[in-house]
Amino acid sequence: MLRQPLLMLSRSDKVKNFVTAMPVSSGIVSRYVPGEATQDAVEATRELIESGLHVTLDFLGEDTLDREQADATVAAYLDVLSALADQGLARNAEVSVKLSAVGQSLADVGEKVAIENARTICHAARNAGTTVTLDMEDHTTTDSTLGILRELRKDFPETGAVLQAYLRRTEADCRDLAYEGSRVRLCKGAYNEPESVAFQDKHDVDKSYVRCLKVLMGGAGYPMIASHDPRMVDIAGALATRNGRAQGSYEYQMLYGIRPDEQKRLADAGEKVRVYVPYGQEWYGYLMRRLAERPSNLTFFVHSLVSKK
Numbered sequence: 672m673l674r675q676p677l678l679m680l681s682r683s684d685k686v687k688n689f690v691t692a693m694p695v696s697s698g699i700v701s702r703y704v705p706g707e708a709t710q711d712a713v714e715a716t717r718e719l720i721e722s723g724l725h726v727t728l729d730f731l732g733e734d735t736l737d738r739e740q741a742d743a744t745v746a747a748y749l750d751v752l753s754a755l756a757d758q759g760l761a762r763n764a765e766v767s768v769k770l771s772a773v774g775q776s777l778a779d780v781g782e783k784v785a786i787e788n789a790r791t792i793c794h795a796a797r798n799a800g801t802t803v804t805l806d807m808e809d810h811t812t813t814d815s816t817l818g819i820l821r822e823l824r825k826d827f828p829e830t831g832a833v834l835q836a837y838l839r840r841t842e843a844d845c846r847d848l849a850y851e852g853s854r855v856r857l858c859k860g861a862y863n864e865p866e867s868v869a870f871q872d873k874h875d876v877d878k879s880y881v882r883c884l885k886v887l888m889g890g891a892g893y894p895m896i897a898s899h900d901p902r903m904v905d906i907a908g909a910l911a912t913r914n915g916r917a918q919g920s921y922e923y924q925m926l927y928g929i930r931p932d933e934q935k936r937l938a939d940a941g942e943k944v945r946v947y948v949p950y951g952q953e954w955y956g957y958l959m960r961r962l963a964e965r966p967s968n969l970t971f972f973v974h975s976l977v978s979k980k
């Protein structure tokens with residue numbers, strides 16, 4: 672019930688200024704974001720890989736309306752990819768990219784700039800020996816993002832897609848993308864979407880998630896099950912068995928700092944588990960979406976704000 676008010680409140684400049692005055696090291700921030708610098712991200716990656724997990728790194732930032740900022744984001748990805756390669760981590764760590772952070776929202780030239788920039792990152796990832804997944808943002812960008820994905824996959828077929836089960840269209844998108852070699856991350860969806868395009872009731876979202884999972888797990892692609900929900904994890908396991916899928920022909924994905932014991936448990940059971948690690952200075956929007964999903968963290972959050980720790 673608190674999800675929509677929290678997402679709306681997060682758009683207030685006053686709230687933003689107040690919250691971003693907190694250091695990234697404060698408890699509530701560092702729980703979800705390991706740091707602002709490339710080296711913080713690489714260190715967190717190393718620790719996760721050493722404990723048997725895989726990683727996808729997200730340089731935080733979205734809705735860039737500034738060409739220089741988009742270029743700076745590309746440079747940050749090139750920097751982290753070269754650090755991963757130099758330090759022998761690229762085999763187990765890829766990157767996740769938000770197209771709006773690399774120019775998709777720029778007036779008139781947005782798609783062109785986003786494709787060029789995404790292509791540059793895909794090239795660097797391939798040279799480093801790893802892959803890119805395109806994050807999915809709010810529904811107004813879905814068609815554009817899937818169009819850019821199709822374009823990128825002509826040269827980089829390994830590029831991963833993300834689909835959001837809360838959107839009414841997604842079961843059909845899953846069918847389109849369940850082909851051999853197609854990496855598809857299925858998540859529930861994190862944005863505040865209207866009823867016309869998205870299921871509003873949590874149970875309807877869960878039911879859609881299961882329908883989409885059935886399509887992906889029964890298809891020829893590579894499903895990436897991005898959920899912390901114990902029921903979705905169990906259902907994915909049952910569908911793997913039913914479809915004769917071996918461990919490693921699909922993977923589980925969870926966010927940094929959320930259910931780390933479950934991440935480890937699945938990995939210890941032989942499953943491939945990838946942790947999504949966001950880093951960088953633009954952690955505000957990301958943090959607010961995580962809080963909106965879990966209002967019970969608000970007490971901890973308010974305490975962090977008051978004590979500024």
Ligand SMILES: Cc1cc2nc3c(=O)[nH]c(=O)nc-3n(C[C@H](O)[C@H](O)[C@H](O)COP(=O)(O)OP(=O)(O)OC[C@H]3O[C@@H](n4cnc5c(N)ncnc54)[C@H](O)[C@@H]3O)c2cc1C
Binds near residue numbers: 833860947961968
């Ligand atoms: C790897 C990954 C990548 C993602 N990429 C995208 C993307 O590109 N686009 C997009 O829109 N969304 C993305 N998401 C976010 C996703 O859409 C959901 O908003 C988020 O994962 C919460 O949904 P859930 O499936 O975990 O289930 P929920 O029903 O929200 O939660 C199920 C259970 O998980 C635990 N849990 C969930 N959230 C938290 C939390 N914040 N703190 C502590 N415990 C928690 C609780 O036990 C809860 O009962 C991604 C998620 C993951 C894991």
